[in-house]
Amino acid sequence: MISAAPAALAPDTPAHTVDAFHRGRFWLVQPKQGGHRAGMDAMMLAAAVPSSFCGRVADFGAGAGAAGLAVLSRCPTAKTVLVERAPEMAAFAAASLAHPGNAHLSDRATVLVADVTASGQARAKAGLADHGFDFVIMNPPFNAARDRATPDRLRREAHVMEDGLFESWIRSAAAVVRPRGGLAIIARPEQLAAILNAMTGRFGDAELLAVHPRPDAAAIRIVVRAAHGARGRLAIRPPLMLHAQSGNAPDGRSEMIANGLASLFGD
Amino acid sequence: MISAAPAALAPDTPAHTVDAFHRGRFWLVQPKQGGHRAGMDAMMLAAAVPSSFCGRVADFGAGAGAAGLAVLSRCPTAKTVLVERAPEMAAFAAASLAHPGNAHLSDRATVLVADVTASGQARAKAGLADHGFDFVIMNPPFNAARDRATPDRLRREAHVMEDGLFESWIRSAAAVVRPRGGLAIIARPEQLAAILNAMTGRFGDAELLAVHPRPDAAAIRIVVRAAHGARGRLAIRPPLMLHAQSGNAPDGRSEMIANGLASLFGD
Numbered sequence: 144m145i146s147a148a149p150a151a152l153a154p155d156t157p158a159h160t161v162d163a164f165h166r167g168r169f170w171l172v173q174p175k176q177g178g179h180r181a182g183m184d185a186m187m188l189a190a191a192v193p194s195s196f197c198g199r200v201a202d203f204g205a206g207a208g209a210a211g212l213a214v215l216s217r218c219p220t221a222k223t224v225l226v227e228r229a230p231e232m233a234a235f236a237a238a239s240l241a242h243p244g245n246a247h248l249s250d251r252a253t254v255l256v257a258d259v260t261a262s263g264q265a266r267a268k269a270g271l272a273d274h275g276f277d278f279v280i281m282n283p284p285f286n287a288a289r290d291r292a293t294p295d296r297l298r299r300e301a302h303v304m305e306d307g308l309f310e311s312w313i314r315s316a317a318a319v320v321r322p323r324g325g326l327a328i329i330a331r332p333e334q335l336a337a338i339l340n341a342m343t344g345r346f347g348d349a350e351l352l353a354v355h356p357r358p359d360a361a362a363i364r365i366v367v368r369a370a371h372g373a374r375g376r377l378a379i380r381p382p383l384m385l386h387a388q389s390g391n392a393p394d395g396r397s398e399m400i401a402n403g404l405a406s407l408f409g410d
Numbered sequence: 411m412i413s414a415a416p417a418a419l420a421p422d423t424p425a426h427t428v429d430a431f432h433r434g435r436f437w438l439v440q441p442k443q444g445g446h447r448a449g450m451d452a453m454m455l456a457a458a459v460p461s462s463f464c465g466r467v468a469d470f471g472a473g474a475g476a477a478g479l480a481v482l483s484r485c486p487t488a489k490t491v492l493v494e495r496a497p498e499m500a501a502f503a504a505a506s507l508a509h510p511g512n513a514h515l516s517d518r519a520t521v522l523v524a525d526v527t528a529s530g531q532a533r534a535k536a537g538l539a540d541h542g543f544d545f546v547i548m549n550p551p552f553n554a555a556r557d558r559a560t561p562d563r564l565r566r567e568a569h570v571m572e573d574g575l576f577e578s579w580i581r582s583a584a585a586v587v588r589p590r591g592g593l594a595i596i597a598r599p600e601q602l603a604a605i606l607n608a609m610t611g612r613f614g615d616a617e618l619l620a621v622h623p624r625p626d627a628a629a630i631r632i633v634v635r636a637a638h639g640a641r642g643r644l645a646i647r648p649p650l651m652l653h654a655q656s657g658n659a660p661d662g663r664s665e666m667i668a669n670g671l672a673s674l675f676g677d
Binding site: 333343353 | 599600602603606618620622625626627628629632643644645646647648649
């Protein structure tokens with residue numbers, strides 16, 4: 144991403160940057176410090192949606208909208224609802240949609256301030272109707288509290304792991320997605336068991352893809368994709384290597400994914 | 411493995427082959443047809459034991475002894491107990507130990523006919539005392555019944571998946587291994603959740619390694635390694651590719667592992 148001069152924003156918008164993604168094909172307005180700044184995680188998550196996708200995607204925990212907008216940027220007829228609990232972050236998502244550089248995308252996106260962990264009628268009342276989506280992507284606040292000690296309230300809110308986090312997020316995804324609709328989730332390797340358990344009985348045909356910083360290093364992220372109501376077994380796809388074995392040059396495949404030119408699962 | 415002339419065996423030994431492993435550094439007497447014939451799975455499982463290992467390893471579901479003997483072949487002071495439920499297969503394991511080509515290993519190995527799913531006193535009575543081992547390796551009968559239809563009783567017995575298989579095998583492993591002792595298991599990708607769940611509260615510091623036939627193909631096996639009583643989180647190691655991208659030539663690393671010249675996790 145490339146920082147650029149801020150767009151015209153409401154005078155009370157907190158200190159922010161405007162960053163280019165997909166080689167300038169869309170822009171993100173996000174807090175300059177604190178909060179959860181978007182980057183490669185959001186691009187990888189968005190890349191889990193097939194390039195041929197043309198339905199409605201819910202971006203759970205959308206933050207400033209990076210993953211949802213990345214889906215729109217690659218899938219020219221897809222639509223997205225950016226679902227974010229924190230009003231401050233949802234305001235950044237709205238600012239992103241208002242940015243002139245996103246004018247070609249913004250009529251396909253809306254922002255919804257809602258808690259994705261709400262259940263039943265509360266969830267529907269919040270604007271997340273059952274079976275209303277063809278795909279759910281989610282980037283849950285997966286950094287456990289013990290990993291970071293930061294006084295920043297926004298960042299803490301985005302990063303605190305709660306018991307049952309994956310259970311509640313995936314339960315909601317199963318409710319709002321249509322039968323055979325998709326789910327993609329990005330998380331840390333140690334959260335794999337919680338994710339697979341929460342998917343049990345809800346999602347099948349699961350695919351696991353590990354993301355390694357280099358070919359000889361342990362994975363730092365996992366992306367799990369699955370289909371609602373499917374019964375097929377877990378498959379482990381070839382991993383993504385972010386960088387080549389030596390040096391800091393990005394791997395060719397990861398660069399394509401970062402720039403919205405390839406899908407993560409090759410479809 | 412290379413077939414060779416059969417060694418002298420008891421006259422009633424069923425039709426068998428004698429196959430070289432680790433480039434002839436040890437030999438396996440195994441049924442010619444039927445049963446579970448050993449190959450790369452056993453070599454990968456054995457390779458999960460660190461090269462510096464010098465304790466007692468239990469080989470659960472040892473068959474004709476391939477994995478346990480492969481540990482002895484690479485770790486010059488290790489000892490093994492080959493634990494096998496089926497008397498017919500245990501007889502092949504005994505025949506393997508009696509083979510002259512294994513004379514340099516056989517005083518470090520014993521065969522135990524026992525059901526590893528036994529619990530409590532029954533397990534101890536069967537010869538598997540609590541905390542008696544430094545490492546357990548296991549190659550459970552992980553091919554689900556629906557995958558194969560074969561009239562061969564031995565093969566069926568080795569391949570039928572039972573409910574709770576991983577739970578009972580891993581529970582026994584936790585009982586017989588000393589604190590901080592190791593566990594390594596080879597299985598299919600779709601069995602990952604069952605394995606991780608059975609390890610919960612018993613084994614930690616788990617490491618997952620996926621085995622892909624080629625760099626662009628889904629994994630066909632997983633190897634999971636963990637330490638008894640440890641609390642660390644799951645790590646996903648770089649995968650093993652059995653073959654290079656094109657052609658049938660084995661990948662250099664997988665050839666080293668097949669031949670007992672490298673460990674799977676690099677330790």
